[in-house]
Structure formats: C-alpha cells, structure tokens
Amino acid sequence: xxxxxxxxxxxxxxxxxxxxxxxxxxxxxxxxxxxxxxxxxxxxxxxxxxxxxxxxxxxxxxxxxxxxxxxxxxxxxxxxxxxxxxxxxxxxxxxxxxxxxxxxxxx
Amino acid sequence: xxxxxxxxxxxxxxxxxxxxxxxxxxxxxxxxxxxxxxxxxxxxxxxxxxxxxxxxxxxxxxxxxxxxxxxxxxxxxxxxxxxxxxxxxxxxxxxxxxxxxxxxxxxxxxxxxxxxxxxxxxx
Numbered sequence: 001x002x003x004x005x006x007x008x009x010x011x012x013x014x015x016x017x018x019x020x021x022x023x024x025x026x027x028x029x030x031x032x033x034x035x036x037x038x039x040x041x042x043x044x045x046x047x048x049x050x051x052x053x054x055x056x057x058x059x060x061x062x063x064x065x066x067x068x069x070x071x072x073x074x075x076x077x078x079x080x081x082x083x084x085x086x087x088x089x090x091x092x093x094x095x096x097x098x099x100x101x102x103x104x105x106x107x
Numbered sequence: 108x109x110x111x112x113x114x115x116x117x118x119x120x121x122x123x124x125x126x127x128x129x130x131x132x133x134x135x136x137x138x139x140x141x142x143x144x145x146x147x148x149x150x151x152x153x154x155x156x157x158x159x160x161x162x163x164x165x166x167x168x169x170x171x172x173x174x175x176x177x178x179x180x181x182x183x184x185x186x187x188x189x190x191x192x193x194x195x196x197x198x199x200x201x202x203x204x205x206x207x208x209x210x211x212x213x214x215x216x217x218x219x220x221x222x223x224x225x226x227x228x229x230x
Contacts, residue, residue: 088217095166
C-alpha cells in the first residue's frame with residue numbers, strides 16, 4: 001500500500017492552523033497513525049486509529065478521515081510543533097508503510 | 108517507562124556484514140512484536156523488518172529481503188538485525204520500534220521508538 005503525503009513542506013506562523021494530508025493507494029479503513037519527528041530526535045506517536053490521540057498528546061492535535069483520505073490538523077501551532085510529520089498505514093500489518101513526510105516550518 | 112536502546116552501529120565497507128542490537132526495558136519484551144525502521148540521511152522513514160513476539164514469524168521490506176535477518180532473544184530482552192552484503196544505499200539511522208499489541212488483529216501500530224543507531228556503508 002502506497003502512502004502519499006502533501007504538501008511536502010508547509011510554512012506556518014506560530015498560532016496559525018496547519019492541515020496535513022495523507023492519502024492511501026487503497027482503503028486502510030481507520031488503521032492509520034501519525035508521528036512527529038523533531039530535528040535530531042526519534043519519531044513520536046501522535047495519533048492512532050486515525051483519530052485517537054496517544055497518551056500525553058495535546059488536544060491541539062486532531063486526526064481525521066478514513067478509507068483512503070486522512071488529515072492531521074494542528075489547531076494553533078506552537079514553537080515545539082515544528083518538524084516533520086509522517087503517516088503510517090498498519091492495515092496491511094505486518095507489511096506497514098510510511099508516507100514520505102510533511103515538513104512544517106516557521107513562516 | 109518504555110525504553111529501547113540500540114547499539115552496534117559504525118562504518119563498514121560495501122559487501123561486508125554488520126549486526127545491530129536493541130535492548131528493551133519497561134515492558135514485557137516477550138509479549139510484543141518488534142520492528143526495525145531506517146532513515147537515510149535527510150530522507151523519510153522506511154520500514155525494514157518485523158518479528159513476532161515469539162520469533163516464529165518474520166517479514167522484510169523488498170529492499171533488504173534476502174540480505175538482512177531479524178531475530179530476537181527474549182531471555183535477554185534483545186532484538187537483532189543482521190545485515191549482510193551491505194550497500195552504500197543501506198547507510199541510515201536504524202531505529203528499533205515496538206508494536207502496540209501482541210495480537211495480529213486488529214492490527215497493532217508502532218507506539219515506541221529507540222533513539223536510533225547510525226550505520227554507514229562506505230569504502
């Protein structure tokens with residue numbers, strides 16, 4: 001299953017809303033996760049089941065969608081939110097696949 | 108808390124072999140499937156391999172199939188990745204990562220990651 005993320009880069013001012021997209025080449029139902037990777041750090045789980053926030057994740061992070069179209073919305077960007085975001089499909093577990101990533105940078 | 112600590116990376120010549128390891132703590136290691144995921148410099152995440160909780164089932168990504176072998180020692184809480192016939196394109200940060208659950212359905216997601224270990228393939 002091929003996962004495509006858009007845009008590749010998103011320039012956003014602090015306090016603004018950011019919307020990231022992830023598309024699957026076939027339905028993955030709701031078996032989709034989102035990860036944040038800050039520079040020099042390992043990925044961190046944000047969302048699983050397309051919409052469920054992981055433990056300790058702030059409410060400004062919201063996941064949506066099902067089937068082939070998914071979104072991650074960050075309602076009011078904070079300085080610590082800048083980095084690269086990846087989606088992951090695990091419907092086809094154990095053959096999981098990641099999207100190419102969206103870099104969220106400071107405008 | 109869950110901790111995954113990789114070790115064993117370094118510089119290796121093309122065509123040679125290297126084994127990297129990952130020690131898990133803070134959870135019952137023998138209950139969970141484990142993955143290796145890699146990230147080439149400046150690139151995205153690429154899934155490499157998975158091993159089931161008991162080591163009986165393994166799957167690999169197409170780019171490493173036939174060259175890499177994943178294994179585990181549950182008595183030592185350790186995951187391994189043996190990498191043979193290494194190529195320059197295998198240069199990457201290698202992360203070990205844990206499945207969220209031990210059952211295959213509903214499918215588990217990856218919930219925790221190590222900090223990664225760098226493998227550089229160069230002459």
